[in-house]
Amino acid sequence: EAGVAQSPRYKIIEKRQSVAFWCNPISGHATLYWYQQILGQGPKLLIQFQNNGVVDDSQLPKDRFSAERLKGVDSTLKIQPAKLEDSAVYLCASSLIAGDTEAFFGQGTRLTVV
Amino acid sequence: GENVEQHPSTLSVQEGDSAVIKCTYSDSASNYFPWYKQELGKRPQLIIDIRSNVGEKKDQRIAVTLNKTAKHFSLHITETQPEDSAVYFCAAVGGFQKLVFGTGTRLLVSP
Numbered sequence: 070e071a072g073v074a075q076s077p078r079y080k081i082i083e084k085r086q087s088v089a090f091w092c093n094p095i096s097g098h099a100t101l102y103w104y105q106q107i108l109g110q111g112p113k114l115l116i117q118f119q120n121n122g123v124v125d126d127s128q129l130p131k132d133r134f135s136a137e138r139l140k141g142v143d144s145t146l147k148i149q150p151a152k153l154e155d156s157a158v159y160l161c162a163s164s165l166i167a168g169d170t171e172a173f174f175g176q177g178t179r180l181t182v183v
Numbered sequence: 184g185e186n187v188e189q190h191p192s193t194l195s196v197q198e199g200d201s202a203v204i205k206c207t208y209s210d211s212a213s214n215y216f217p218w219y220k221q222e223l224g225k226r227p228q229l230i231i232d233i234r235s236n237v238g239e240k241k242d243q244r245i246a247v248t249l250n251k252t253a254k255h256f257s258l259h260i261t262e263t264q265p266e267d268s269a270v271y272f273c274a275a276v277g278g279f280q281k282l283v284f285g286t287g288t289r290l291l292v293s294p
Binding site for chain 2: 100102104109110111112113114117119124125127160162164167168169171172174175176177
């Protein structure tokens with residue numbers, strides 16, 4: 070089966086600019102996760118969707134980050150405006166059943182804010 | 184919410200030795216505990232998982248144990264090989280089915 074697709078793979082922007090990341094989960098997977106992974110740290114959950122509803126976004130900096138999952142399939146994560154500390158790899162993952170089956174990760178988007 | 188702590192942060196072993204990585208979690212309702220391996224520049228990939236109704240699970244050289252009373256779970260790798268060198272993350276699924284990761288353990292296996 071096809072894996073989780075993410076784009077772009079790399080992005081370099083200046084601080085205060087905006088950026089968007091796209092994720093296409095594995096077909097049929099109801100749960101979609103966005104994680105932020107800063108170099109040398111574990112993935113930090115930003116937002117978790119169940120179909121097109123938000124399960125948890127408690128660690129999403131809502132003053133600058135937003136995410137949506139239209140029609141319960143693809144998802145977009147946006148940062149506006151970006152800060153230097155947003156430099157990280159943004160990982161999208163999906164699972165068939167939330168919390169009970171393997172979460173498959175995409176390749177990630179490496180964001181550098183200069 | 185769920186909080187997962189992981190130790191040690193780095194672990195160096197000689198090829199053929201065993202490696203043990205330990206995690207604790209805070210949410211007593213957590214019921215699913217996966218372990219992921221992440222090689223440099225690559226995505227995390229599941230290597231083994233355990234559910235709360237099981238105390239131990241083994242897959243070739245890898246085993247995971249779970250102590251629900253103490254809220255501990257551990258990864259055991261026997262007969263380590265250089266290709267086991269990577270960062271390993273434990274994770275737990277707590278309330279609202281949130282998948283929360285530990286901070287990671289960098290394992291280095293020297294030939």
